[in-house]
Amino acid sequence: MRGFIQRVLLAGAVASAFAAPARAEDAAGVQSKVDAAMKSVKSFVVTTLYPAQAYSSTFVYVAPDRTRTAVAIAANTTDVVTVDGTSYSSKNGAPYEKAPLTPEQIARVRAAGSVKVTVLHPDVVVDGVTYGTFDTTVPLGAEVTLTCNYDKKSFRLARCSNADVTQTYKSYDDPKNTIDAPTNFVDAPKDVK
Helix, strand or coil, X not given: CHHHHHHHHXXXXXXXXHCXXXXXXXXXXXXXXXXXXXXXXXXXXXXXXXXXXXXXXXXXXXXXXXXXXXXXXXXXXXXXXXXXXXXXEEECCCCEEEEECCHHHHHHHHCCCCCCXXXXXXXXXXXXXXXXXXXXXXXXXXXXEEEEXXXXXXXXXXXXXXCCCEEEEECCCCCCCCCCCCCCEEECCCCCC
8 A cells, every 4th residue: 555655646746747837828928818809899999198298199999990099299289080091180170181091001000909018017906907917118209118907807908107108098899989081171282203
């Protein structure tokens, strides 16, 4: 009997030596889950505040190809609407200029909500909700590093921020998120070569 117990203990020790330790999520896994979650939404809104630069913006996305970005920098405003491969832009309340989107611009519209996961951090709990946390970089004049929180159940983004910039994601799949092409527009001037 003693030999049998030793063999069982030895077999258990050998098996545990080869068992992989429990593995936390890696950046690539979180990246794919966040990307899938953001691609599956019907719509969302992102507000960005950058007080040191007197910058604020509201970005609305409605799947599959409608966006609206309203930006205020100091006393200047810009409103850009994209619908079905066409851009409409207005500065400081002027009539919108209509222009076709380039393939690169169309790709950016389709990638709306995509955020690059660079470094993972421990989860945080805010108001009873557990959020995963990671760092990302975004181009705001220069590259800026933000720490993002995402809902651990839905993998949807909630907030990305640092000491200077705050981006808040909200109004997911809200039927009030609608974007229509402006009716007061002129064709953008063609480049003269």
